[in-house]
Amino acid sequence: MNIARRNITPVNGYRPGSRIAGNYDDPLGRMMESVFEDMLSPLMPFGRGELDNLVIPRLQIAESEQAFDVEAELPGVRKDEIKITVENRRVTIEAEDAREADEKEGQRTLYSERSIRRYARTFTLPTEVDDVKAQAKLENGVLRLTLPKKASGQAKKLTVQ
DSSP states (O other), rough: OOOOOOOOOOOTTTTTTTTTOOOOTTTHHHHHHHHHHHHGGGOOOOGGGGGGGOOOEEEEEOOOOOOOEEEEETOOGGGEEEEEEEEEEEEEEEEEEEEOOOOOOTTSSSSOOOOOOEEEEEEESSSBOOTTEEEEEEEEEEEEEEEBBBOOOOOOOOOOO
């Protein structure tokens, strides 16, 4: 009797259904990955086929008494490619960096590794934001948002009559 041992665990870890791990024959792993992709796809701002190009920008959020200061890394993105939505306490940053190959007259591109990258990040702040006074500035690939806090109503002191 010959016993063949299959090692399905790669050196850098195991992920069911991963092409890197070489687990094409793991039906449970493929099924679980499919379930999670189907479950999470409505929450994603882009279609399932575009997830490979989706980049989640890194954030730094600071708070003062008057405002929230947010920095998001968006390298290579122009300011006209950025969409920022502020709704109550929820902030959404979306951007697309699409670069075409530059063709000069008399030349044609034989090969290009330029791609389209989509950036998307949504987060919720502890208090509401005054979207009218909010400001955004893009400098050296870093988006800086100044999101003033909405003035909350001061507590009134009532006198008993």
